[in-house]
Amino acid sequence: MIVVNGLKKRFKLAKELENTTSRSDARQRDGFFHSVEDVSFRCDRGEVLGLLGPNGAGKTTTLRMLSTALKPDAGSIEISGHNIVKYPLKGRKAIGFLSGTTGLYGRLTAKENVEYFAKLHGLKGKALKVRCDELFSQLAMDDFLDKRAEHLSTGMKQKTNIARAVVHQPDVVVLDEPTTGLDIMTKQTIIQFIRELKSAQTPVVFSTHHLDEIALLCDSVCLIDKGQSRFSGSIEAFKTAGQSTELNDAFLNIVNHGCADV
Numbered sequence: 001m002i003v004v005n006g007l008k009k010r011f012k013l014a015k016e017l018e019n020t021t022s023r024s025d026a027r028q029r030d031g032f033f034h035s036v037e038d039v040s041f042r043c044d045r046g047e048v049l050g051l052l053g054p055n056g057a058g059k060t061t062t063l064r065m066l067s068t069a070l071k072p073d074a075g076s077i078e079i080s081g082h083n084i085v086k087y088p089l090k091g092r093k094a095i096g097f098l099s100g101t102t103g104l105y106g107r108l109t110a111k112e113n114v115e116y117f118a119k120l121h122g123l124k125g126k127a128l129k130v131r132c133d134e135l136f137s138q139l140a141m142d143d144f145l146d147k148r149a150e151h152l153s154t155g156m157k158q159k160t161n162i163a164r165a166v167v168h169q170p171d172v173v174v175l176d177e178p179t180t181g182l183d184i185m186t187k188q189t190i191i192q193f194i195r196e197l198k199s200a201q202t203p204v205v206f207s208t209h210h211l212d213e214i215a216l217l218c219d220s221v222c223l224i225d226k227g228q229s230r231f232s233g234s235i236e237a238f239k240t241a242g243q244s245t246e247l248n249d250a251f252l253n254i255v256n257h258g259c260a261d262v
């Protein structure tokens with residue numbers, strides 16, 4: 001289970017911007033850019049939560065706080081009952097995190113990359129082989145397992161990155177735009193993989209700009225706009241709050257007019 005409450009994160013503005021404010025984004029003030037100002041949501045066992053929001057809303061910053069790569073300035077993050085702001089090591093073990101920039105070792109093959117991270121997590125021998133084979137099959141990786149990472153296509157790299165991120169069977173999985181830039185077949189494989197995580201009761205939080213993926217996969221959504229969660233709850237409640245049965249319209253209505261009073 002993931003419970004996030006009142007997250008905040010600001011970044012010091014570059015010297016030349018220090019004394020400026022932005023007319024279009026009130027988050028630029030006081031010498032800081034307040035990327036995330038108040039974000040809250042929860043994702044329970046067996047649930048998939050989609051994180052939505054316009055470009056620059058604060059989704060990646062939020063997910064990086066969940067992954068413990070960034071420390072929040074305020075707010076709490078609880079994962080499987082652990083306060084991971086206070087105990088980031090517990091968070092690192094409990095989370096499988098796919099970031100937009102997760103690196104692979106170019107000279108290692110796809111298989112070697114995943115096995116390397118499995119070993120870092122303490123897997124060895126038969127357990128390592130069984131876990132890696134399971135992932136290679138779920139993510140349809142067999143055709144390129146022996147190719148060096150530096151020669152992989154975007155989709156092959158993404159599958160390898162996902163396998164690497166979840167090889168230790170984390171309690172929760174957090175994916176930053178897992179399907180961006182991928183072809184339809186690779187997208188489908190990743191969507192099916194997320195469904196399998198859900199069947200195994202693993203909570204999954206992922207950010208996306210694709211509302212069709214939200215419709216296909218998610219039990220709940222959190223819509224972040226200008227650093228604040230404007231809506232957090234079930235898909236049905238999202239449609240009600242956005243006054244439309246179409247997710248696209250509901251999204252635009254909430255961003256432009258706020259949630260409807262119901």
Ligand SMILES: Nc1ncnc2c1ncn2[C@@H]1O[C@H](COP(=O)(O)OP(=O)(O)OP(=O)(O)O)[C@@H](O)[C@H]1O
Nearest residue numbers: 011012033035053054055056057058059060061062
């Ligand atoms: N290190 C940083 N220093 C200053 N500003 C930052 C930093 N990191 C992020 N920001 C700003 O915070 C805001 C939120 O960025 P973030 O990457 O979290 O948005 P996002 O919702 O993931 O956007 P997108 O959908 O375009 O990926 C942006 O305006 C970004 O420029």
